[in-house]
Amino acid sequence: MPDRNRASFRKVFARFQDTSLRGSTSAHRPRWRVALSLELVVLMVAVFFAFTANGAFWASVKESGVLSGARELRFYIGVTAALVGLHALLFGVVLNRWIARPVLAVLLVATASAAYFASTYAVYLDPSMVRNVIRTDTQEARELLTWDMLGTVLLMGVLPAAALWLVHFPRVSIKRALLRRTLFLGAMLLIACVGVMATFQDLSSLMRNDKALRYLIAPGNYIVSISRVLSEEAKSPKGPRQVVAADAKQQVHAPSTKPHLLVVVVGETVRAQNWGLNGYERQTTPQLSKLNVINFSDVTACGSNTEVSVPCMFSLAGRRNYDRENIVGSESLLHVLERAGVKTLWRDNQTGCKGVCDGLSFESYRKPPDSSLCDDQACRDAVMLQGLHDVIDDNPGDTVVVLHQLGNHGPAYFKRYPEALRQFRPDCRSADLGSCTRQEIVNAYDNAILETDDFLSKTIQMLSQDTTHDTAMIYVSDHGESLGEGNVYLHGLPYSIAPDTQIKVPMVAWLSPGMASGKGVNTACVRSRASQPISHDNLFHSVLGLMQVSTTAYDPKLDVFSGCQTTAGASP
Incomplete structure (x- = not known):
């Protein structure tokens, strides 16, 4: 290969290496995309869920009548902080820049659906209800698709999910990414702990008296319930069923009787x-x-x-x-x-x-x-x-x-x-x-x-x-x-x-x-x-x-x- 061609090849390869290490710059990024860190997007989604997907939970807390005045305000602030912190902590642990968009998009649409049914019909997404959802066929599901539901899911799920594709996650060095993620997880854990401790007495009393209330907290309710259902299905025996009434036999009918x-x-x-x-x-x-x-x-x-x-x-x-x-x-x-x-x-x-x-x-x-x-x-x-x-x-x-x-x-x-x-x-x-x-x-x-x-x-x-x-x-x-x-x-x-x-x-x-x-x-x-x-x-x-x-x-x-x-x- 001529020296001139070798030099040109080295320049192109060096430019490729530089881009792969640093990510695309603002000059190479489409103008319609906004550069945001994954941690910030995760936090924004967690805040969005806390304020839009838990209406049924807040309504049940209100109807319980156990809180009033300053205690009620402190409870709302503390629990909201705990919800934001816990969900952001969960998402921060499992998400990276390659899977964040599709996973968060699915969560946004699913959570909008869950919130609709919880608020409209008082549906608790416990493991039993999740099994019903999983085993629902298309005919049954079709009857649940109303214009009101579709409008809610479009506004609170599809549009926010589409907005994720307006975001660009810049690449950073592994060292910097680990440091930033560690600090983020630590901050979310701290926020969650402070929120729980600030309302611990009221929250523990409420949950103790109404254990099912946790199944109104979205999206944690269906995430935990799906995990439990999958775990139970994995543990279910795959062999023959356990024999019941092994000694069962028919008595002889009287001669005058029919089958x-x-x-x-x-x-x-x-x-x-x-x-x-x-x-x-x-x-x-x-x-x-x-x-x-x-x-x-x-x-x-x-x-x-x-x-x-x-x-x-x-x-x-x-x-x-x-x-x-x-x-x-x-x-x-x-x-x-x-x-x-x-x-x-x-x-x-x-x-x-x-x-x-x-x-x-x-x-x-x-x-x-x-x-x-x-x-x-x-x-x-x-x-x-x-x-x-x-x-x-x-x-x-x-x-x-x-x-x-x-x-x-x-x-x-x-x-x-x-x-x-x-x-x-x-x-x-x-x-x-x-x-x-x-x-x-x-x-x-x-x-x-x-x-x-x-x-x-x-x-x-x-x-x-x-x-x-x-x-x-x-x-x-x-x-x-x-x-x-x-x-x-x-x-x-x-x-x-x-x-x-x-x-x-x-x-x-x-x-x-x-x-x-x-x-x-x-x-x-x-x-x-x-x-x-x-x-x-x-x-x-x-x-x-x-x-x-x-x-x-x-x-x-x-x-x-x-x-x-x-x-x-x-x-x-």
């Missing part, structure tokens, strides 16, 4: 307070009231959301011995029934069986089939009855069918019922509950219960016309719903603070004459005791007793039919 068919209807989001059979001021169960059903009027759910309640109600542990890891890692009631010789089938118009029917027969109607009961988004629950008897007739023995309803799933209650059942008006015709009055929301919700009443009546009619089986139905909702009481909507509050509107649910049983006589059940006796408190914990043992499955795991005290039987039909 048993039990339909268990898992309701969705129906609360006891609006259930007509419970004495609600409106008759929301007109068809059931004309049938010979047994209504249990004091029933407590295992959880305030589907992700908790459904696995729990089909477990041996139940709420009284609640341990999520044990429940998801153990066999459900359906696995016990199958091993004992009872055929099971789960038909689903929701987001799955939550592990209850893993490895067993499962049919989903989440993707609408070609039926007059379906539109392009969802199906009426009655679609699960179509062709059901053909499936049952293929099995000559005892059968348990679970029908998992879409029911009263909100906030788009108006989509859950046809025009013919639009009895209570004016009803809220929007998924944006903020655009409706509370009475309009209640009207739409009650209309949706009329649809459940119609569905259950159709189910009983089908079972009563069955000439090949002794039949029965048990209906129980998975959890309730808040309709604006205390400015709380929907469901999913942490169980420790969940109101009765979210955990008190309806439960109904119906037995054909053949099932009642074959099992020796005195339905009048059961009806006379139906006002006594029971819970989801009773389902496991009541089904075992009704299907005459014998096992040492069976507890007659938790069987709602036990104690009302003749000797011939005594429980297993």
Whole structure:
């Protein structure tokens, strides 16, 4: 290579080295970008979160009434400082100039969404709620996308996230970068400690009395909850489920009886307070009231959301011995029934069986089939009855069918019922509950219960016309719903603070004459005791007793039919 060319090459290479070490200068940086240190941007984002994303937290503190005057002002200043310091400390530990923009952009959009749901519906983003969010499908998520939500996320999330791309992070030497980051982290730690210490007495008292309050602090709430969920999922056993009731076996039916068919209807989001059979001021169960059903009027759910309640109600542990890891890692009631010789089938118009029917027969109607009961988004629950008897007739023995309803799933209650059942008006015709009055929301919700009443009546009619089986139905909702009481909507509050509107649910049983006589059940006796408190914990043992499955795991005290039987039909 000629000397002249070598010299030119050295100059270009030297210039490249100089640029890579010092970063692009203001002369090389696009004019529309502003040079800011990463630490300053992190601090700005932390301050932004503290003042814009925690409205629900501050509102709950205000409503608690424990602070006033100078104490209240000191609390606000101290906690705000602590929030800024802790979040800036967290971001400062994990972020660098290469990943800062995308990570902060995601956090801004996610936090805006979290803040919207917390402020609008009083949603607490604890691990249980995060599991619900993770397992939400596109159909369910689409109903939550209202113009109000989109506007909030655009203003408080998307636009600030876009502004990050107006920032340029200048490169500095490693020594200087480490020194600056160390000083920044130390300063944020100091600010957080001062903020906590200045309000420690009030803050510790508040958190001790309302432990769930921390799940309103964004974005730390969902960051911590996601971390816990991922950690729990990683620790979850990957092998076979723990065997439950290993000695389960069917008793021999009396020669005069037919094969048993039990339909268990898992309701969705129906609360006891609006259930007509419970004495609600409106008759929301007109068809059931004309049938010979047994209504249990004091029933407590295992959880305030589907992700908790459904696995729990089909477990041996139940709420009284609640341990999520044990429940998801153990066999459900359906696995016990199958091993004992009872055929099971789960038909689903929701987001799955939550592990209850893993490895067993499962049919989903989440993707609408070609039926007059379906539109392009969802199906009426009655679609699960179509062709059901053909499936049952293929099995000559005892059968348990679970029908998992879409029911009263909100906030788009108006989509859950046809025009013919639009009895209570004016009803809220929007998924944006903020655009409706509370009475309009209640009207739409009650209309949706009329649809459940119609569905259950159709189910009983089908079972009563069955000439090949002794039949029965048990209906129980998975959890309730808040309709604006205390400015709380929907469901999913942490169980420790969940109101009765979210955990008190309806439960109904119906037995054909053949099932009642074959099992020796005195339905009048059961009806006379139906006002006594029971819970989801009773389902496991009541089904075992009704299907005459014998096992040492069976507890007659938790069987709602036990104690009302003749000797011939005594429980297993």
